[in-house]
Amino acid sequence: MARYESLLDACGNTPLVGLPRLSPAVPEGAPPVRLWAKLEERNPTGSVKDRAALWMVRAAEEAGKLRPGDTILEPTSGNTGISLAMVAKLRGYRVVCVMPENVSTERVQLLRMYGAEIIFSPAAGGSNQAVANAKQLALEHPDWVMLYQYGNEANARAHYETTGPELVRDLPSVTHFVAGLGTTGTLMGTGRYLREKVEGIEIIAAEPRYGELVYGLRNIDEGYVPELYDARVLTRRFSVGTRDAVLRTRQVVEVEGLFVGFSSGAVAHAALAVAHEAVKAGRRADVAFLVADAGWKYLSTGAYGGTLADAESALEGQLWA
Amino acid sequence: MAIEVRIPTILRSYTGGAKAVDGAGDSLDDVLNDLDAKFPGLRGRLVTPEGTLHRFVNVYVNDEDVRFLGALEAKVSDGDTVTILPAVAGGAFAFAAMAALSSTR
Numbered sequence: 001m002a003r004y005e006s007l008l009d010a011c012g013n014t015p016l017v018g019l020p021r022l023s024p025a026v027p028e029g030a031p032p033v034r035l036w037a038k039l040e041e042r043n044p045t046g047s048v049k050d051r052a053a054l055w056m057v058r059a060a061e062e063a064g065k066l067r068p069g070d071t072i073l074e075p076t077s078g079n080t081g082i083s084l085a086m087v088a089k090l091r092g093y094r095v096v097c098v099m100p101e102n103v104s105t106e107r108v109q110l111l112r113m114y115g116a117e118i119i120f121s122p123a124a125g126g127s128n129q130a131v132a133n134a135k136q137l138a139l140e141h142p143d144w145v146m147l148y149q150y151g152n153e154a155n156a157r158a159h160y161e162t163t164g165p166e167l168v169r170d171l172p173s174v175t176h177f178v179a180g181l182g183t184t185g186t187l188m189g190t191g192r193y194l195r196e197k198v199e200g201i202e203i204i205a206a207e208p209r210y211g212e213l214v215y216g217l218r219n220i221d222e223g224y225v226p227e228l229y230d231a232r233v234l235t236r237r238f239s240v241g242t243r244d245a246v247l248r249t250r251q252v253v254e255v256e257g258l259f260v261g262f263s264s265g266a267v268a269h270a271a272l273a274v275a276h277e278a279v280k281a282g283r284r285a286d287v288a289f290l291v292a293d294a295g296w297k298y299l300s301t302g303a304y305g306g307t308l309a310d311a312e313s314a315l316e317g318q319l320w321a
Numbered sequence: 322m323a324i325e326v327r328i329p330t331i332l333r334s335y336t337g338g339a340k341a342v343d344g345a346g347d348s349l350d351d352v353l354n355d356l357d358a359k360f361p362g363l364r365g366r367l368v369t370p371e372g373t374l375h376r377f378v379n380v381y382v383n384d385e386d387v388r389f390l391g392a393l394e395a396k397v398s399d400g401d402t403v404t405i406l407p408a409v410a411g412g413a414f415a416f417a418a419m420a421a422l423s424s425t426r
Contacts, residue, residue: 205386209406214389225376237386239404241380 002130004053007044007092010092011054012162016044016288021255024272024279029176031284033275036171037258037268038163041294045079045086045114048163048292052185053083055158056147057091066145068092071138075099078107079293080149080183085114097145098133106297134139155185156192163290164193171288174198175278180263180291181205181237184229186290191233205237206270208245208263238273240266246303248272250293253304261298262315264291324352326403335363344403349380350393352403368406369395375406 004010019035026033040048042285060066063167066204071094074081081097088095095116101107104164110125139233149155167174167258177194191203217248252258260268271289278285295304303311323343328336338341344352355365367378373392374380380387381404387395397403400413 209404231388234389236389239381239384239386239406241384 006090009053009142010044012043013166015039016167017258019252019256019258022252022268024275026279028131030279030282033278033283033285034287035271035275036174036286036288037252037256038167038288038290040290040292041260043083045082045110046292046293046296047079047083048186049079049083050086051158051162052149052152052155052183053080053087055154055161056083056149056152057087057093059152059157060145060147065172066093066261070094071096071141072146073098073141073146074149075186076149078103079296081116082107082110082114084147085111085116089115096137099135104298105300110297113289122242125310128237140207147182149185152185153228155183155243156189156228159186160193161189164190164197165287167194170255173284174308175285175287175288176202176204176271176274176287177289178204178206178267178274178287180292181207184226188230188233191301195233197318201231202274204270204274205234206240206267207237208266209239210240236274238270240269242315243308243312244269246308246315250304252294253275258291260291261295262303263269264289266292267291276295279315323399324397324403325400326352326356327405329406332363332366332405335360335366347396347398348391348393349382349387349395349397352397353393379406379408380404381406392398392407 014073015038015321017037017039019037023035025032057066066072069092072088073096074084075098075206076084078099081095081099085095085097096119097111097116098119101120101122108118119133119137125271138146167177172195177190179190181187187203187205194201194203197289221274245262245266248268249260249262252260252265252268267289271287275285275287278287298304301314303314304312306314323345325341327341327342328339343354344355345401346352346355353364367375367380369375374375376386382390382397382401383396384402384404387393390396
């Protein structure tokens with residue numbers, strides 16, 4: 001059934017698509033190694049964050065923390081804000097996003113189109129500036145509601161209740177699940193479900209490695225680990241640099257016709273690494289990786305064309321995932 | 322051949338500004354001890370007195386997080402690259418802001 005009562009009901013149930021051309025070749029007679037992409041771009045606003053936004057808003061409503069007309073405050077560099085703005089529009093809330101200046105122009109336009117208000121934090125100030133701005137806002141508007149996606153269990157639960165079951169339903173033979181690591185909600189929720197249902201499953205994180213400007217840290221003690229993160233859910237974790245992410249993003253569209261955002265290129269890089277290891281070891285593998293969004297929002301970076309070096313410098317200092 | 326260790330900006334005061342330095346050893350622990358001999362104090366920024374990696378430090382061998390490879394016991398060989406990075410969530414900026422916001426409530 002592909003009919004839904006409203007846009008919110010059309011969240012999830014995204015296609016899982018085989019990538020036969022990208023999957024590594026195996027020697028004759030060896031067990032198959034196959035790559036699969038879960039296309040989260042097919043969600044209502046075009047990203048995986050619709051699941052988390054919808055679940056967090058519903059949980060807040062059920063807990064009585066959110067009432068019609070309330071304002072939701074969300075520091076975000078993009079997709080979560082867009083998802084929340086859509087959900088908020090349909091359920092009667094106002095959304096204010098705090099975001100760095102160094103995100104793509106498409107994200108800003110989309111947020112405004114969905115009705116979100118944006119407060120920019122200077123990119124040069126890095127996280128310290130963001131902290132200062134956010135503290136000020138919280139003091140000035142004590143009635144604004146924060147859903148706090150980094151520590152909100154409804155973020156991970158959305159994936160435990162939907163993404164995980166969808167994967168097992170569509171690919172019972174799954175051996176590896178690979179996704180990007182940000183709030184960690186996708187990996188924690190999906191990973192926990194898969195660990196319960198699939199013996200020996202590997203849960204693999206691919207985290208973007210930005211240029212150091214982006215971090216803006218002054219001290220090694222200023223790091224951040226999201227409250228949702230539980231390392232025990234993962235079996236491996238890869239750091240993927242800008243160059244590898246761009247290379248794979250281009251390869252995925254060139255070989256399979258799949259147009260993805262750069263974070264998904266990073267995820268594809270890790271998925272290919274484990275797929276090649278399986279080929280070497282002569283093991284069967286069904287590697288499912290999550291495409292968090294499509295490439296549309298990143299076209300203005302120019303990083304889909306030109307040389308790799310150009311693309312790398314175009315993304316330098318940007319939050320590309 | 323040696324093991325290349327990439328140093329984040331915030332720790333380059335220990336390496337005389339060098340972005341990458343060479344280390345030697347069979348495990349990450351060996352390499353960090355080797356580096357500490359050349360750059361005193363560096364190891365102390367990465368490893369707690371209890372002998373575990375600092376919570377806000379991530380170390381990768383050939384782009385893979387060592388916490389899933391045996392942590393300080395992770396094996397390394399000549400030609401490997403060790404990358405040291407501050408632990409920051411993917412949405413570093415947003416996370417910093419959110420952490421601040423939640424702490425004010």
